[in-house]
Amino acid sequence: MTQTFPTARAYRSHAHATLSAQVALDYDGRFLRRKMLTTDDGQSVLVDLAKTTSLDHGGVLVLDDGREVGIVAAPEELLEVTGDDLPRIAWHIGNRHTPCQIEKDRLFIQRDHVIRDMLGKIGATVREVVEPFTPEGGAYGHGRTHGHAH
Structure with a gap:
């Protein structure tokens, strides 16, 4: 059986909705195109963006179902x-x-x-x-x- 994960195919510079979760990433980790991330509540999310993107602190990944996952700059x-x-x-x-x-x-x-x-x-x-x-x-x-x- 193939396991599926929520997928983020879009990135925005700020939230439009209440965040469903957050993910803390260091500076190098915030530069990505395709990667599996784990949110603060333990949820796995597949990031599959069209191009390599610099994610900013305060930005959001938009999941296919419309939920938004906040980006936090990790210490x-x-x-x-x-x-x-x-x-x-x-x-x-x-x-x-x-x-x-x-x-x-x-x-x-x-x-x-x-x-x-x-x-x-x-x-x-x-x-x-x-x-x-x-x-x-x-x-x-x-x-x-x-x-x-x-």
């Missing part, structure tokens, strides 16, 4: 970056096309010892933390900032 190992000249520090991070979450007094990036060393050399204070990661998207409507091909 992950990050570097918290602070310093006296945060705009300059942010420029150096962006110049390396490193995904970065920007807040008023601090930046967050994924842990990377090479970037950490560079940040220390330019006067940044870097601390390891575990928090949800919701970096800025691309400036031209692209959800991810990997590489130079826009």
